[in-house]
Amino acid sequence: MAASKLSMVLLVISAGLGTARSAATGEPVVDGLSWDLYDESCPSVEGIGCDASVLLSGTNSEQLEAPNQTLRPSALKLIEDIRAAVHSACGPKVSCADITSLATRDAVVASGGPYFDVPLGRRDGLAPASSNLVFDLPAPVFDVPTLISSFNNRSLDKADLVALSGAHTIGLGHCSSFSDRLVPGAQPPMDPALVEKLKAKCAKDVPAGTVMQVLDVRTPNAFDNKYYFDLIAKQGIFTSDQGLIEHPETKRMATRFALNQAAFFDQFSRSMVKMSQMQVLTGNAGEIRSNCAAPNARSSVLQAAGDGGLAADE
Numbered sequence: 001m002a003a004s005k006l007s008m009v010l011l012v013i014s015a016g017l018g019t020a021r022s023a024a025t026g027e028p029v030v031d032g033l034s035w036d037l038y039d040e041s042c043p044s045v046e047g048i049g050c051d052a053s054v055l056l057s058g059t060n061s062e063q064l065e066a067p068n069q070t071l072r073p074s075a076l077k078l079i080e081d082i083r084a085a086v087h088s089a090c091g092p093k094v095s096c097a098d099i100t101s102l103a104t105r106d107a108v109v110a111s112g113g114p115y116f117d118v119p120l121g122r123r124d125g126l127a128p129a130s131s132n133l134v135f136d137l138p139a140p141v142f143d144v145p146t147l148i149s150s151f152n153n154r155s156l157d158k159a160d161l162v163a164l165s166g167a168h169t170i171g172l173g174h175c176s177s178f179s180d181r182l183v184p185g186a187q188p189p190m191d192p193a194l195v196e197k198l199k200a201k202c203a204k205d206v207p208a209g210t211v212m213q214v215l216d217v218r219t220p221n222a223f224d225n226k227y228y229f230d231l232i233a234k235q236g237i238f239t240s241d242q243g244l245i246e247h248p249e250t251k252r253m254a255t256r257f258a259l260n261q262a263a264f265f266d267q268f269s270r271s272m273v274k275m276s277q278m279q280v281l282t283g284n285a286g287e288i289r290s291n292c293a294a295p296n297a298r299s300s301v302l303q304a305a306g307d308g309g310l311a312a313d314e
Helices: 003-013 073-090 096-110 144-152 158-170 192-202 226-232 239-246 251-259 261-275 296-304
Strands: 172-174 212-214
Touching: 073 096, 096 261, 144 158, 144 239, 158 226, 158 239, 158 251, 158 261, 192 212, 226 239, 226 251, 239 251, 251 261
Parallel strands: none
Antiparallel strands: 172 212
């Protein structure tokens, strides 16, 4: 998801976006999570408002890893601001992980995408994920067979792969993440005019990592199905994107989503609920952080030292 859009959306959340309830997607819920966990203990959470290890700052932070380099400090700070508002209203009952899940859903809605209920009850991790785990995430250079295998290892199927990739309709990428698409004979092929445009744009990427490219060249500011139109026109930015319309195991579904936005929205909602329950901490595992950027043990030290928390950029 584009971090700049997330920053905007999180401001909207505090105004009450997402207070309406919809029917659950019908996806099963893992032990420890519930559709209505805070209905009595913190009923205002959705109007204010994984294991959230990516929010932890410090020398071993996941934010420093290459796959997370598009996360902006302003967006991370806004998650903490929402946490402070929720805890002020309800006490320390809601985790940063649950707040992040709700904020992600509301960011999709504010960008024009589908509303879906989020099962709640996650606890926050005590430490960042290891580099090995971060780099084990599906990469933009993966071909479709590798993507299918990667998703299967997480109990996600081909429908989840094609639908969740559609989140790139409001995504951003660094030049380094699609440089493999700009060389002669690259497979799958890219629209030659777009290749030249991206070459010229990325030639200005000095220092490396300063130039960003939208992943949906048609409607980058809207959550819709135009991302799949991009693929049909050979204008997918990542290898992992373009392959979806080229490979026989995913082509039919990618084409269906291009023709039927409602079908895309329905599957995306189901897949998001499934993905949001992967490797979650519940019950007595983990903690509920008093500062989303630090585990409670370190948070108390930071507060004693007068730490100002994460600084926002513009």
